[in-house]
Amino acid sequence: MSGWSTLFFQPWWLLLLVPIMALWLLFARVPAARLVPSGTLGLWKQLSSSTSQRGARWTLPPPFANCLAGCLALCALALAGPGRAPVAKAQATIVLDLGPSMQLPDGDTSSSRTRLESAVERAQAWLVDRHASEVAIWIDPLAPGASVRAARPPSQWLAPGVQDASPADWRRFDQPGVLWISDHVPCDPLQAELVCLGARAVPGPVAVDGADRVDWDGSALQRQAGQAPELWMELDPGLGRALADVVAHWAGARGIQVHSPASAPGERERTRACLVIEASGPATGRPLDVTHQGWSAPGVLLEQSALASAVARPRVRSVWLQDAQHGALVTWTPGRIECSWYPTKAPQGDAGDTALSFARLFEAALVAPPPVVSAHARARQSGPSNSSATHAGARPVAQAERSFPASRARASAVLCLLAAGLGLLGLWMRQVPH
């Protein structure tokens, strides 16, 4: 029926064609024989034996039956709303919550499905229900301006990885034809549609403190000594030895292992790194001396090419180090630090200021690996709900598609006129004897 939906607005009305066809066939069938007494049956029997007329007893229906059947069929077509849709497949936009709580299990604790997986299924069902395209524009609310047009969101979005703690600006996507889908109600939409999966409290790890893990048991926090998951970070070796020494000092103090991309556990596991420090591009060879937060160091500029990780999941980057002439030199997003400059020598200045400066950057960008989820996200509870846009001007894409286009109204009107003409002709033929 989905194919018919491109030709008819309400294709289920086409089911009326079945009884109409049945009625027409009833007229086509030779009616029940009227018995007529005859004394010449012998002659008829001779004809029966000489001609093979004993086949299916079908004939063309009378003209009035054709007219009336055509009238009814046209009525059914008119009800179905003929005409190709101006936009055969409405493009839907889905804003998918990728917050840490979406990685929590959906439903009871025995379920292996995450809320994110359920959200994707619900979103795809919404697309089918609203006769929208199977391909949607997927938006990560934490990455405004970046979108993916696909049948499903990218796998990087769905894989359990670093947990962004930064709040998303949902209001930015409060537009007609947009579906929000989350496990909670981020804010009341005015024009967008909202599917709230609902959430329940899920006890579990909420933080890592050194070698200890902090769990939330549903009512209180419990420190689990020595239970911290193995933390590791990834450092691009192209960023120079001086930065590697700073990182090594900080990571060692935090109990984090440092790997290079080549020695990382694997591409699939990269998302599980609690911190990734990567170069924005190859070195340009241009030197640049930098002074920042009480330290200074000579360094080299890197090309600012778009990183694959940034394209896949762009974020609002916070600037940690910048230059008036070259702009942002070091930016970070949760779990990732992007460097367009690196020191070629160890930073000079007060050692404490230097350590604090770099530690603030690393700590800000550091995220907890799965299954650590913030206590706020684990404790969140909300019921499932759906809401449609209530704003007067709201016209979601699905509903816009549901509206009856003027072209289809004209086509239906023409069909109705033809049906009326055929109906009158049929009735007239029925009344007038042959």
Next chain:
Amino acid sequence: MKPGAEKLVPESVLAAARVHLGRDFLARLERHVARLRLLGSRLDSIGAFQARRKGLEFLGHRPYQAGEDARDLDWSLLARLDQPFVRVLRGQGRPLLWMALDGSRSMGVGRPSKLQAAAELATALGFAAVSGGGVAQLVAPQNGARSITRTTLGAPRDLGPWTQALESLDLARTPPSWSSVQLLEAPAASAAQVVFLSDLMDADPDATALALRRIAGRSGEVCVVQILAREEWDPRSLSSAGHAAASAWSWLDLETREVCAHDGSPSRLEAYVRLLARHRAAFEAALARVGGRFFSHSSDSDFERTACRMTSSLP
């Protein structure tokens, strides 16, 4: 009965096919005979003069048939009308019109039934014969064809018992296997004219013609009247008679209860008409071989027309 066909009980059809010769029919009969007398006065005035010259009683005229003695021709009438007629003279007794009326179940077909039409026609022929000085005798099955009865019409006063005998015919009591040919096996006196009223559907043309010639003798005239219902003569008449569609009927044999579905194709209708014409032509040829004549009659047409065609040859 085939599925889809409406229920029709042959007995109810046969019960409705009883003969009824009411006042209306008798009035029509009197008008018909009056017209015959008017016609007969012109014809007989010539023949009676010539008969008296021969010392014989002149009874009337009948059309000349090939092979007859030319001396019996009424030359005076031929000169006036330009048509050959033979004088019919009375010898020692009154000429006999012997009629056999088919009482098989198939005669219940039609509205009015073929039996009704046959009875009206037989009565008209017999009454005309009596009016011409002859005697009419009707042979018909009676009491369910277990016996064959003869009803005689020798004078107008005999019309009551005559009609009563006809109205007592009950086709529902006729065995399905009964054939009207059995009537022709009944012994009969030598008749001036023999008339067989039947639909001829269970009769062999040559056997029927020879049996009638045997009854009529060498000099008697043989006539066969094939009576069929309108839908039997032309099944296409059913379409114009208000039936829904030309293909919406099946034929029911009242004798065997057999049903023959009709597909309504025009080619089949044409084939039936051709087959019926061949059937009729076979009887005409058989009768021609024994010097007989063939008439056809539709059960829904007036008896006067066919009777007029036949009466001119009656004694």
